[in-house]
Amino acid sequence: MFGRSFTIARIGGIAIEIHPSWLLIFALITWSLAVGVFPMQFEDWATATYWIIGAIAALLLFVTVLIHEMAHAVVAIRRGLPVPRITLFIFGGVSHLSRQPRTAGEEFAIAAAGPAASLAIAIIAAALSLVVVNLNEQATAIVVYIALVNFLLAIFNTLPGFPLDGGRVLRSIAWRKTGNFMKATRIASGVGTGFGFGLIIIGFGFILFGYLINGIWFAFIGWFLSTAARGEAESLRLESVLGPLQARDVMSQNYVVVPPGLSLQLIVDEFMVAEGHRAVIVARDETVYGIVSISDIRKVPRDRWADTPAQAVMTPREEVATVNADTPAMEALELIAQRGLNQVPVLEEGRMVGLITRRELIERIQVAEQLEDRREVPTGSRRS
Numbered sequence: 001m002f003g004r005s006f007t008i009a010r011i012g013g014i015a016i017e018i019h020p021s022w023l024l025i026f027a028l029i030t031w032s033l034a035v036g037v038f039p040m041q042f043e044d045w046a047t048a049t050y051w052i053i054g055a056i057a058a059l060l061l062f063v064t065v066l067i068h069e070m071a072h073a074v075v076a077i078r079r080g081l082p083v084p085r086i087t088l089f090i091f092g093g094v095s096h097l098s099r100q101p102r103t104a105g106e107e108f109a110i111a112a113a114g115p116a117a118s119l120a121i122a123i124i125a126a127a128l129s130l131v132v133v134n135l136n137e138q139a140t141a142i143v144v145y146i147a148l149v150n151f152l153l154a155i156f157n158t159l160p161g162f163p164l165d166g167g168r169v170l171r172s173i174a175w176r177k178t179g180n181f182m183k184a185t186r187i188a189s190g191v192g193t194g195f196g197f198g199l200i201i202i203g204f205g206f207i208l209f210g211y212l213i214n215g216i217w218f219a220f221i222g223w224f225l226s227t228a229a230r231g232e233a234e235s236l237r238l239e240s241v242l243g244p245l246q247a248r249d250v251m252s253q254n255y256v257v258v259p260p261g262l263s264l265q266l267i268v269d270e271f272m273v274a275e276g277h278r279a280v281i282v283a284r285d286e287t288v289y290g291i292v293s294i295s296d297i298r299k300v301p302r303d304r305w306a307d308t309p310a311q312a313v314m315t316p317r318e319e320v321a322t323v324n325a326d327t328p329a330m331e332a333l334e335l336i337a338q339r340g341l342n343q344v345p346v347l348e349e350g351r352m353v354g355l356i357t358r359r360e361l362i363e364r365i366q367v368a369e370q371l372e373d374r375r376e377v378p379t380g381s382r383r384s
Contacts, residue, residue, distance in 0.1 A: 071117035162192030189233035196226025251354030290314035
């Protein structure tokens with residue numbers, strides 16, 4: 001997705017965020033209602049009326065999505081899981097939990113709350129439509145649309161497409177059966193991935209039979225679900241290892257410090273090729289000036305390495321991404337991934353005390369996975 005979410009309100013201490021992709025889907029829903037759905041049902045409205053009612057219906061749809069997410073949040077909070085924020089985005093919403101549920105029962109209750117809320121909204125809207133059907137066409141159009149869409153959302157979210165609510169219900173059942181959270185996650189992720197690929201195949205079938213728009217949507221949703229399922233499993237895999245740790249726990253103190261005037265040729269020969277270091281710290285008398293990485297050296301022609309000092313190509317300290325020693329290890333990994341880095345210096349009270357490298361993090365994760373599967377994971381989210 002593109003862009004960052006922005007907060008529009010707070011409800012019960014929960015920040016309500018809107019992702020920029022929400023604006024896109026809001027516009028698309030409004031357009032489809034104004035030029036397609038409502039004109040087919042009501043032929044004598046003014047053009048402006050179609051657009052106004054379409055926008056109102058689209059807005060109310062996302063209000064009901066927010067209610068769906070709030071249902072997750074309320075159940076989570078009652079069970080002791082703080083929910084700092086809810087984000088509305090192109091495919092609905094996500095409730096960000098401060099950690100994953102502690103038991104399969106908690107997982108089941110929180111996951112089931114969302115579809116139950118959508119179903120309740122559908123029933124209430126359907127009953128309301130019976131009241132307004134002979135009173136106002138526009139109101140009838142809106143409540144019938146809200147009833148239908150929420151009924152479909154309730155059904156869709158009960159499908160076993162992890163990380164949809166149904167996928168999380170499946171994980172809670174697998175968790176209870178196996179007694180292992182990570183194994184249950186792998187099972188739910190595998191089913192969710194298969195479900196996503198199934199939707200992609202259905203989408204291509206629609207396209208082959210001439211239903212281009214429907215086919216594209218099915219394929220896109222299938223791609224999203226299969227990608228999200230694999231991403232969720234990968235995220236939990238990393239959190240199971242790194243979640244309890246801080247930067248100081250995963251940093252290495254075996255880093256190389258070189259003087260500013262040392263030539264690149266010596267750095268390459270003595271430290272990178274001979275010892276396998278991908279970067280060296282440029283410092284003198286405990287004062288750090290910067291860092292020289294393989295990518296910095298590759299910018300210089302090989303025949304100039306012997307005559308080029310480290311300080312000429314180093315990334316200055318003020319431009320180097322760093323983390324504090326008490327930074328969660330997962331945040332350090334995210335920083336490395338987001339910026340495409342191979343290493344991040346670790347600071348404590350302004351002094352460099354270690355270096356976190358991508359390679360060592362990966363090796364630590366691999367070793368931990370070979371030793372055991374860990375059940376508890378500190379952070380999480382609830383998608384719909």
